[in-house]
Amino acid sequence: MSATMTAPADKLLYKPEEAADILGIGRSMLYELMSVGTVEYVKLGRCRRIRRTALEQYVANLSPENH
Template sequence: MTATVTAPADRLLYKPEDAAEVLSIGRSFVYELMAAGELEYVELSRRCRRIRRTALEQYVAKLSPQSH
């Protein structure tokens, strides 16, 4: 089963806050993922970072299911 991100097809870039909502995780965790290089982002200016829809999809695809 392949996990996919539910994202509007017309939206190419997400603010970290919006990416957190799409991924159903906290905003701080998104920033941690970005800092660790686990979630790719683009820097439009010194204080403006955005996450591509494809980067969200790639991040979710890399997650491995946990078996208990």
């Protein structure tokens, strides 16, 4: 077993809970975004994983609030 751990920024795929933490939103909100296709995910068997690029794309598509 390797003594080094992968830093979160170096991961290619995230669990929904990890992705929600990264985005600063709740897990249920992330699942809603996934269900409507706003955040893309892949299925590995029965597990859903979110690509790092999908998180970056979601953030890039957010519109700034007008105050």
